[in-house]
Amino acid sequence: MNVVAVAAPPPVPLALMDVLQITLLVLVGAGATAVALIRSPVRQVIALSAYGLLLALLFLAFQAPDVTLSELCIGAVALPILLLLALAKVRRREE
């Protein structure tokens, strides 16, 4: 194949995209506030993971798929795992 087919993405109505972006911005703001307000560390980590997922969706809506992938890996998976392990260790020492 010599011809590179670059498929144009199907056109999304502009207003719809705006609504999606604004909704996600509001959700991210709410998520960040929730993470900051939750007092129990374990629940906070779970909320942080959900917040990472929201941020990833936000980046996707703003057309940055590469940042989306990084945020999914780090914010929604790797960081919560590390924090949960650290919490488990601290808790064991306290017992």
Place this chain on the structure above:
Amino acid sequence: MTAAQRRWLFLAGAAGFAAFYLWGLTGLPGFGHYPGPYGDIINRIAVAQTNATGVVSAVNFEYRGFDTVAEEYILFVAAIGVSTVLRQLRGERERAARDEAVGRRVPPTSDAVRVLSLMLIGPTLVMGWFLASHAQTSPSGGFQGGVVLATSFILLYLAGEFLVFERVSPLDITDAVGAVGAGGFAAIGITAVGLGLAYLTNFLPLGSTPGAVSSSGTIALISFFVGLEVGAAFVLIVSELLEQTLLLRHRS
């Protein structure tokens, strides 16, 4: 300082911050308006220059490859730091968690978690491999791929036991893979220097078709090495933390 004084101090600071912040916002370019020339130039020339249709990867591993080397070594050094800080100290010894509380029955991992983890290990491995090896054609790359690859090892821990996890990812091999990944990136750059080019110059043939997996010369190769390094670093960090949590005890 009384509580009221503290509150006034905070309010004054917050008001000052808000004023400067809003002032700064008014000076920003409009939403969606990109003023600089670099992005537009890169968008126009990147595919033709590198034969990589994943322009983000072309930027990461080619145009600003030198920055990426440093970023990769940040993670490498962080992993070394974690394994140094979390090494077995003199006052600690390894012991399985079983006799910690005699008589207390530890609930076994549920079958649902085990089956789900086992089912996901294969697809996760393939996905990670796909991401790490397709930086040149998609907005992925070695970094994301490496983390996803490491996730499949964590699933293995969920499905089985820590000892299985440790047996499948022995520390020596993980270290070696990480070192090969980190060194490979730098070695590609130095090879270019050996050929009389600037550090990290793309010296491999670019292939004839932009968007083919075999195109883009060193970009694909660098992404592969980054995937190795990142995957190994994450497996190393997680296994060090698991070891801390599950095996190491204070000598009492």
